[in-house]
Amino acid sequence: MKKKQQHDSTAPDERSTRGTLLNAVVVAGSLGMTLFVCICTGVFLGKWLDEVLGTSPWGLIFCSLLGAVSGFWSLYKRVLSSIDGDSRHSSDHNAQEGRWKNS
Template structure:
């Protein structure tokens, strides 16, 4: 069962990295077309969405490490 939890965790990492960046590309492209500012808003959106993606990844991994450390401490006690 633990093998599947790790697989799901890796899939979540991939989704959490890819979707915000793709959303930034599509939103930035749409806003550039709407306002007529060719690459400026696209680049800003990519940077903002990539930073939010990395922040989400950091939170997810740090939470997973905290849970893993708690399990190891509980296993050592019991």
């Protein structure tokens, strides 16, 4: 028996759009998880310091704020690196298209 070949009826533009959308969702989820982990780490560290040092609630307040600041700083760095990566990728892509057209 011959197997029927299935052709993907999805146009290349649709696939790249879906890939871009999926990539954006993954990046957004990763950014949210990074912020969540930083803040939770600050809260648990602050609670622990308060128990050990008996400084309630100052350890919790300080470490929670420190966790939030470090989380937002991490988000800022990731977004900047993502923007730099996108601009490099698009300039590389445009340069390759120019070479193909000139060939």
